[in-house]
Amino acid sequence: CGFENPPDFRICGKCGEHLEGSKALPAYAKRAPRDYTPPFLVKKVLNSRHSIEGERKLVTVLFADVVNFTGISEKLDPEDVHDIMDGCFEILGREIHGAGGTINQYTGDGVMALFGAPVALEDHAERACYAALRVHESLERYRLRLKNQYSIDFRMRMGINTGLVVVGAIGDNLRLDYTAVGDTTNLAARLQALAKPGQILVSERVYRSAKGRFKFQKLGYIKVKGKEQGILAYVLKGYHTKPSYKEVHLKKIPFINRQKELNQLENAFDTSKKGIPFMVVLTGEAGIGKTRLIEVFIDKVKPQGIRTFWGTCSPLGLATTLHPIIDMIYDYFGLSAQGGDSVYTRAIVPHLDDRALYPKVKALFQLLEEIRLSDEKAQQSSFGNKREIFRTIRDLIITATSDHPLLAVIDNVQWMDTTSIEFIEYLFESLDDIPIMVICAGRTRPSQWGELANKVEMCLKPLNREDSKELLDSVIGTRLLDQQISHKIISNSGGNPLFLIEIGNTLITRGLIECDETKCIVTVPLEKIAIPD
Numbered sequence: 001c002g003f004e005n006p007p008d009f010r011i012c013g014k015c016g017e018h019l020e021g022s023k024a025l026p027a028y029a030k031r032a033p034r035d036y037t038p039p040f041l042v043k044k045v046l047n048s049r050h051s052i053e054g055e056r057k058l059v060t061v062l063f064a065d066v067v068n069f070t071g072i073s074e075k076l077d078p079e080d081v082h083d084i085m086d087g088c089f090e091i092l093g094r095e096i097h098g099a100g101g102t103i104n105q106y107t108g109d110g111v112m113a114l115f116g117a118p119v120a121l122e123d124h125a126e127r128a129c130y131a132a133l134r135v136h137e138s139l140e141r142y143r144l145r146l147k148n149q150y151s152i153d154f155r156m157r158m159g160i161n162t163g164l165v166v167v168g169a170i171g172d173n174l175r176l177d178y179t180a181v182g183d184t185t186n187l188a189a190r191l192q193a194l195a196k197p198g199q200i201l202v203s204e205r206v207y208r209s210a211k212g213r214f215k216f217q218k219l220g221y222i223k224v225k226g227k228e229q230g231i232l233a234y235v236l237k238g239y240h241t242k243p244s245y246k247e248v249h250l251k252k253i254p255f256i257n258r259q260k261e262l263n264q265l266e267n268a269f270d271t272s273k274k275g276i277p278f279m280v281v282l283t284g285e286a287g288i289g290k291t292r293l294i295e296v297f298i299d300k301v302k303p304q305g306i307r308t309f310w311g312t313c314s315p316l317g318l319a320t321t322l323h324p325i326i327d328m329i330y331d332y333f334g335l336s337a338q339g340g341d342s343v344y345t346r347a348i349v350p351h352l353d354d355r356a357l358y359p360k361v362k363a364l365f366q367l368l369e370e371i372r373l374s375d376e377k378a379q380q381s382s383f384g385n386k387r388e389i390f391r392t393i394r395d396l397i398i399t400a401t402s403d404h405p406l407l408a409v410i411d412n413v414q415w416m417d418t419t420s421i422e423f424i425e426y427l428f429e430s431l432d433d434i435p436i437m438v439i440c441a442g443r444t445r446p447s448q449w450g451e452l453a454n455k456v457e458m459c460l461k462p463l464n465r466e467d468s469k470e471l472l473d474s475v476i477g478t479r480l481l482d483q484q485i486s487h488k489i490i491s492n493s494g495g496n497p498l499f500l501i502e503i504g505n506t507l508i509t510r511g512l513i514e515c516d517e518t519k520c521i522v523t524v525p526l527e528k529i530a531i532p533d
Ligand SMILES: Nc1ncnc2c1ncn2[C@@H]1O[C@H](COP(=O)(O)OP(=O)(O)OP(=O)(O)O)[C@@H](O)[C@H]1O
Pocket: 252, 253, 254, 255, 256, 257, 258, 284, 285, 286, 287, 288, 289, 290, 291, 292, 293, 412, 442, 443, 471, 497, 498, 501
């Protein structure tokens, strides 16, 4: 494509083609994406390909590469190198596909993966970060094995960037042709090349999209061809721990309206209290207020003496079997990550009247702990006796809450793993005459749940102008904001509460509002204020 690549690039940073003069590619690197993409993704790509060909898409690109691959290849037999790389690609494939990305290309000793195309994902940057961390975690075990077996130090480096690409043709073999707009892929490759062994470097854009869920360390400016100033880079360090309910709750601004939705939830809850298990599926775009609505609803019905379980799915748990269900149970019993027998006894036994459940629950907790710590274990154990596990979890939930109506919340179901979805189905099929309501909230819903009998679907819509104004006023702490300005902010926000809060906070924290007795104005043109993506 004529792009001038830095000397250490083996594939073009602009178009992804292998560069002339780069090492002959081993056979595994020549496979087409269709050969290594899991069937469910193949179907998704083929179904959507014609609709996205020619489109400009915002995507996140991840490059992963083995450190000192040449040195390793020289030291070992080609067959051993082949086996080692096979194991490595298996890990990369599992984690990247598990997070919803696709591997577009093997680079000989690594991969280039795309998140957000050809499969559309709105949280592509977070997913790429998640995949990268998971790859490192899995590689850590693999690395120890290879150290013992071959006395080599096997590590990868990764680079992640978000930017635009124009999607070209998507072949039957699933290879996606694309043209990067600006330096989308080039910068990801550059970051990868600069990363230290075991390090994940990301661009500022990735940092901004993913900082809510991941920890980063600012690295500073790195030199990139064609950019005078250099590019701000960050090191991806790990996951944020989930903030507690209380922490989140403290800094909330007053809740606005949503009366109709609260009534709907209350009606459903009244039905469930009569012993008719009820499911509410709550959907709506990011930041529209799903989580907050449920919190407010819980506060409202709490005085009735209910028991609540709250489980959160996250992209971090996407590939972990039963993640939100385990989260829900741990949350209810106040268990920490380090369980152990004594914790189990202290936390759970007082909740169980039915002594017959003790040994079963104890076994269940050991299993859940194993699942939490290792996916491989989950794959082996949870499928052998899944029904037994489901039954024990159900019995645990019911027994622990036998004398109270029960409200179970599963939030962020767009990231729910398939076993958890099955569990919820099982729970509904197998419950009778139990006062339980389950609220499943997410940006999208799992498609399976069409069949459930007592189910209501709610889609949370944007706030209207009046409510948006009230929210904005309450964030900036005055009702005197100039009408034209508030009009413009509200129009831009599309009635999304998160957006209104972010923009209001930006105005306040940067001191951009000036007031006299009658009116407040914003001192810079609104276009100049960075608006979150
Ligand atoms: N009706 C409301 N009144 C006041 N604040 C609100 C309202 N709805 C939402 N918010 C606030 O807006 C922000 C985003 O809401 P929330 O986290 O509930 O969104 P969400 O739909 O759960 O988004 P996501 O899909 O990202 O989880 C929060 O700070 C929340 O407190």
